[in-house]
Amino acid sequence: MNEINEKLTVYYWLDGYWITDKEEAELMDSINAFGSLHQVLELPQGADIDKAVKQRLEVAA
Amino acid sequence: MTVKDTQLDLMHRKLEQHQAHEQRGLLLLKLGFLLTFLLYLLFNQHLYLGDALSWSAYFKDAASIFGFVFTVAIVVLMALFLSWVKHHAYLHFGFFGSVALVVSTVIGFALFAEFFSSSANQDVKASVLVERNSAYQATLNTESTPASAMNTGLITSIANAEQKLARCEANLKLGKEKHCDGDRAKVNALKSSEQSANHAQAQANIERDKLKYARQDELKAQSYNPVILTLARVLAGESGDYKDYLKTAVVLITLFVAVCFEILHHFLSKSHGASMAAIEDLELALAKYSEQPEPVLPSALATVQPITEPTKQPMGFGFPSTRPNTAQGASKPVLFKYQAQGEPETKAHHPIGFTFPTVAKSTLPKPSLGTQEEQLSLPDFGSFKARRDTFASPALSEAETIADEPRIDPVHGLMDDKPRIDPVHGVSEGVSLYPAWVQAVNQGLCKPSVDATRAWIQKCIAPTMTGSKTNDLKRIDLMRKAFFSRAMKEGLMQENPNYRNGGKKYLWIRG
Numbered sequence: 025m026n027e028i029n030e031k032l033t034v035y036y037w038l039d040g041y042w043i044t045d046k047e048e049a050e051l052m053d054s055i056n057a058f059g060s061l062h063q064v065l066e067l068p069q070g071a072d073i074d075k076a077v078k079q080r081l082e083v084a085a
Numbered sequence: 086m087t088v089k090d091t092q093l094d095l096m097h098r099k100l101e102q103h104q105a106h107e108q109r110g111l112l113l114l115k116l117g118f119l120l121t122f123l124l125y126l127l128f129n130q131h132l133y134l135g136d137a138l139s140w141s142a143y144f145k146d147a148a149s150i151f152g153f154v155f156t157v158a159i160v161v162l163m164a165l166f167l168s169w170v171k172h173h174a175y176l177h178f179g180f181f182g183s184v185a186l187v188v189s190t191v192i193g194f195a196l197f198a199e200f201f202s203s204s205a206n207q208d209v210k211a212s213v214l215v216e217r218n219s220a221y222q223a224t225l226n227t228e229s230t231p232a233s234a235m236n237t238g239l240i241t242s243i244a245n246a247e248q249k250l251a252r253c254e255a256n257l258k259l260g261k262e263k264h265c266d267g268d269r270a271k272v273n274a275l276k277s278s279e280q281s282a283n284h285a286q287a288q289a290n291i292e293r294d295k296l297k298y299a300r301q302d303e304l305k306a307q308s309y310n311p312v313i314l315t316l317a318r319v320l321a322g323e324s325g326d327y328k329d330y331l332k333t334a335v336v337l338i339t340l341f342v343a344v345c346f347e348i349l350h351h352f353l354s355k356s357h358g359a360s361m362a363a364i365e366d367l368e369l370a371l372a373k374y375s376e377q378p379e380p381v382l383p384s385a386l387a388t389v390q391p392i393t394e395p396t397k398q399p400m401g402f403g404f405p406s407t408r409p410n411t412a413q414g415a416s417k418p419v420l421f422k423y424q425a426q427g428e429p430e431t432k433a434h435h436p437i438g439f440t441f442p443t444v445a446k447s448t449l450p451k452p453s454l455g456t457q458e459e460q461l462s463l464p465d466f467g468s469f470k471a472r473r474d475t476f477a478s479p480a481l482s483e484a485e486t487i488a489d490e491p492r493i494d495p496v497h498g499l500m501d502d503k504p505r506i507d508p509v510h511g512v513s514e515g516v517s518l519y520p521a522w523v524q525a526v527n528q529g530l531c532k533p534s535v536d537a538t539r540a541w542i543q544k545c546i547a548p549t550m551t552g553s554k555t556n557d558l559k560r561i562d563l564m565r566k567a568f569f570s571r572a573m574k575e576g577l578m579q580e581n582p583n584y585r586n587g588g589k590k591y592l593w594i595r596g
Contacts (some may be wrong), residue, residue: 041571048567052519055546055564059517 030069035062036077093375100367107360110353117350118172121195125164128198133160171195175350179358192347199343211308221304236282243275302328313338518545522568523577526593533578533593538565 035049036042038060043049049062067076133156134140143153174191215221250272253265306314306328314327316334321327522541525531531541542564569591572578581592 041574043567043570048563051560051563052567055518055542057517057519057564057567059520 032067032069032071032073034065034067034073034077036065036080037062038081040077040081042073042077089374093371096367096371096374100364100371103360103364103367107357107364110356110360114172114175114350114353114357117175117353118168120346121171121350122164122168124195124199124202125167126160127202129160129164131202167194167198171350175354176357177354178351179354179356179361188351192351195347196340196343199339199346211305215305215308218304218308221301236279236286239275239279239282243272243279246272246275306331309335310338518542519568519571521545523572533572533591535562535565535590538568542568 032044033046034042034044035046037052037058039058041058042065052058053061063080065076065080067073130137134153140153143149171191174188178188246268250265250268253262253268256262257265306317309317309331313331313334316338317330318327320330320333522531522538525541526533531537539558539561543561546561569578573580576594578591578593581589584590
């Protein structure tokens, strides 16, 4: 239970923009708002989201 | 044959099928119109002219003939008007949907007219059948035996006894007889017998007439359709006389027939509307798809183990699943509802519009997943990077060098170098909506206000959408909020610190 609470789900796009609201992410995908479909990243609470997203994008690149 | 050719061929075939379906539906509607006209004609005939068997009375003199012709003209014109209005109403329903008051009026009146004339016809038919029934005619021709014929012997006896009594009384006056009591008693007895006999005869006649009328009623009832008789017996139950329920049964059965006819007729109008919508959608899709270049099928898609979510509901305006599905299969590129609206039957197999870039196999260790999420391989976005001035994340921006990296502009999207904005029709297919909106605001095509942005989004996504979903303002406002949120994160806009009611709530920073 505690483990679940400690996780933070981040929804990010390939242009680096991210949000934490899943419904908003799906809504944006439904109209092709940001040019790609969102990806999901789970991070510990308090993690540096910008840095984590950037790392994911760089590794994938 | 290329994928595009196959796709076009399939769409053409589907269009031909829809057109044939529509032609058939229209033909049936015309037949329905003709039938309605005849039924209304019958109704008006019963209402204004009565049964045709009685029309001979109209041809006695010139005045009655003129009245008859005048009434016939009214009957025909009224039937034509009513049936035409009904036909028009059904076509109207096909185009614009049903209007409750008109539907109830048109169908209600049609029902009444149909079962009014039909039930009258049933009675006429039953009368004609019973008139031709020999058994029924036999009951009509049977005459009761006259009472006098039955009592001839008794009358003769009474006459003889009265003659004898008269002689006795004459002799009594002459003194030849002492009394005539015996003869008088005989006359009285005979008369009493005659009265009894007459009474018995009358009773017998009454009983015979009762039997005759009952037989006639039975024959009349039997002249109705067996289905009507069965229903009448059901309505009468155990104790009732089914003949009393014949009219009710006729009304119910004709009402049932009329209801069925009206339901089918109304269905034709719905079918007409649906066919027209399908044809228009297909023609639009054909026109759009014909202008598009050959779609690029995704290749080298990574294999993933998706976490199935069987009960998950789709989001948004009935758009395809918004779950990230970048690596679901080689034959299923990502499409958005407003991009593939015109081709509902084949969109699952043939990509139209927006296609996702080639996906590379992920070498990342699999992160831990939530219960509602799935691990998907990342697409190959090595050909783009975020630009410093448009990122929400300062940390990410600091690490980037614009000159060395391949040009990636999140403002202009990943799929297109530049959004294609048509001020009238919105955004071209395949274009990312947010960068297009940013560009539209920069170009002055859209104000950075709540209402203008909502209208802009709706115009972009609505043209190819149908039904009430286009009016989901709440969802469009959520999109608008998401756009504003990102724009403010990217420093493109900010809330007006001096906002007053009626003024600008948001300020656009980048021009």
